[in-house]
Amino acid sequence: MTDSSLLTQLELPGPKSRAAFDAEAAHLAPGTQSVALFSRLCIDRGEGAVLIDADGNRYTDLLAGVGVASLGYAHPKYVAAMSAQLARSHVGSFTTANRAALVKLIADLAPGDLNRTQLYSSGAEAVEAAVRLAKSHTGKTEVIGFWGGFHGKTGGVLPLLSGSFKHGLGPLMPGMYASPYAAVGRGPFGDDAATCTQRTLDFLRQKIALETTNDVAAIIVEPIQGTAGNIIPTPGFLAGLRALATELGALLIADEMITGFGRTGRMFAVEHDGLVPDILLCGKGFGGGFPMSGIIIRESVAFAKPWANPSGSSSSYGGNPLAAAAARVTIETILEEGLVEHSRALGAKLQAELASWQDELAIIRGVRGRGMMIGFDLVRPGTAKLLDKAACRWIFDTLLARGVLAMIYNPEVRINPPLVITEEQAMAALATMRDVLREAQDRAG
Numbered sequence: 183m184t185d186s187s188l189l190t191q192l193e194l195p196g197p198k199s200r201a202a203f204d205a206e207a208a209h210l211a212p213g214t215q216s217v218a219l220f221s222r223l224c225i226d227r228g229e230g231a232v233l234i235d236a237d238g239n240r241y242t243d244l245l246a247g248v249g250v251a252s253l254g255y256a257h258p259k260y261v262a263a264m265s266a267q268l269a270r271s272h273v274g275s276f277t278t279a280n281r282a283a284l285v286k287l288i289a290d291l292a293p294g295d296l297n298r299t300q301l302y303s304s305g306a307e308a309v310e311a312a313v314r315l316a317k318s319h320t321g322k323t324e325v326i327g328f329w330g331g332f333h334g335k336t337g338g339v340l341p342l343l344s345g346s347f348k349h350g351l352g353p354l355m356p357g358m359y360a361s362p363y364a365a366v367g368r369g370p371f372g373d374d375a376a377t378c379t380q381r382t383l384d385f386l387r388q389k390i391a392l393e394t395t396n397d398v399a400a401i402i403v404e405p406i407q408g409t410a411g412n413i414i415p416t417p418g419f420l421a422g423l424r425a426l427a428t429e430l431g432a433l434l435i436a437d438e439m440i441t442g443f444g445r446t447g448r449m450f451a452v453e454h455d456g457l458v459p460d461i462l463l464c465g466k467g468f469g470g471g472f473p474m475s476g477i478i479i480r481e482s483v484a485f486a487k488p489w490a491n492p493s494g495s496s497s498s499y500g501g502n503p504l505a506a507a508a509a510r511v512t513i514e515t516i517l518e519e520g521l522v523e524h525s526r527a528l529g530a531k532l533q534a535e536l537a538s539w540q541d542e543l544a545i546i547r548g549v550r551g552r553g554m555m556i557g558f559d560l561v562r563p564g565t566a567k568l569l570d571k572a573a574c575r576w577i578f579d580t581l582l583a584r585g586v587l588a589m590i591y592n593p594e595v596r597i598n599p600p601l602v603i604t605e606e607q608a609m610a611a612l613a614t615m616r617d618v619l620r621e622a623q624d625r626a627g
């Protein structure tokens with residue numbers, strides 16, 4: 183086994199990255215993603231699952247722009263399709279051959295009878311569009327989200343999240359609620375999967391009965407919670423939500439921005455539970471990095487007005503020629519290159535590798551995941567207490583200096599590499615991570 187501490191440790195950021203970062207920082211408003219602020223790298227380019235900074239340093243990317251770069255960087259098919267489209271037209275809502283092919287492809291791949299797609303530019307925008315459609319279809323007004331859920335930062339979705347994203351930003355849009363998510367060891371309902379599912383669903387029913395005006399238009403849920411730390415729900419929870427939504431005459435919206443299009447080893451994560459939502463949301467990896475999102479809808483729901491009126495569900499950039507080309511080539515490449523199967527097979531190996539460290543490394547606990555959406559917790563060795571942020575930051579910095587970029591600056595670690603990462607690249611990155619975690623454990627000691 184390689185001991186990565188004996189390998190080169192970069193001095194980061196390098197001089198060119200530092201100069202570019204500092205020049206930008208003089209005028210860039212605050213609030214950029216943590217990974218960019220912590221690393222202070224100026225990225226010059228990428229190749230597959232490798233990023234290369236302005237100083238020529240190379241990093242294996244276990245982050246993929248938070249699940250966005252599904253095809254990695256500079257994929258030849260992506261570059262060719264985007265370049266060809268850019269040379270023809272890039273603006274407007276007229277039909278293009280790419281968009282016609284894209285919506286057909288999505289209808290063929292989507293679960294059950296979801297067969298109508300509308301396209302947007304950001305995740306939050308698609309979530310808001312889905313909520314508007316749910317209100318149009320049901321004639322009802324209230325929406326339920328979940329603790330630990332994340333659906334973006336715009337005003338219409340903030341009340342659905344729990345936690346600090348909405349602190350200080352009130353008053354929030356009324357009629358929106360957040361209830362616990364059923365996951366073992368998280369939330370208020372215990373460590374036993376079966377009772378956790380039942381108690382969480384019972385609580386939700388009570389919440390609806392006691393707190394809402396009994397006018398629920400939609401329940402929105404991530405089939406695996408990404409931002410919370412790649413958290414898998416307990417068995418039966420999603421099915422319980424499906425049944426509850428139907429009973430209430432509400433729509434079930436599955437937010438698959440991260441989980442969709444192969445990330446979890448299935449085309450869509452709801453397939454793990456045999457679930458068909460009424461609306462499925464996609465974004466992030468959907469366009470392979472082009473700012474693009476979509477909402478995939480049942481035929482019987484899609485025509486509700488005013489959402490379905492001409493210009494009722496549209497936006498300036500949604501599904502424009504370049505966006506449609508991006509999503510089409512991304513999905514076709516995922517299919518052609520068997521990336522869903524690759525995500526499932528390699529993801530299982532990576533998860534097994536991480537799980538095998540738990541005996542030796544008391545700093546890691548709770549390895550979990552599906553496909554290439556993997557999580558674990560960093561804890562103070564010998565306790566159940568999450569590792570403090572300073573220690574996590576040391577791990578992030580040290581790992582980066584040894585050529586691996588990962589979302590390990592929080593104790594709820596998320597591993598979501600580009601779907602094109604090779605086994606060799608991924609296993610080498612994990613070997614380096616293991617060495618760094620061993621050193622972190624000794625330091626925490």
Ligand SMILES: Cc1ncc(COP(=O)(O)O)c(C=O)c1O
Pocket residue numbers: 303304305306307309332333334335404408409437438439440465466
């Ligand atoms: C599940 C989920 N939904 C929605 C969003 C919001 O997407 P965007 O940042 O494109 O608005 C995110 C972003 O992280 C997400 O993870």
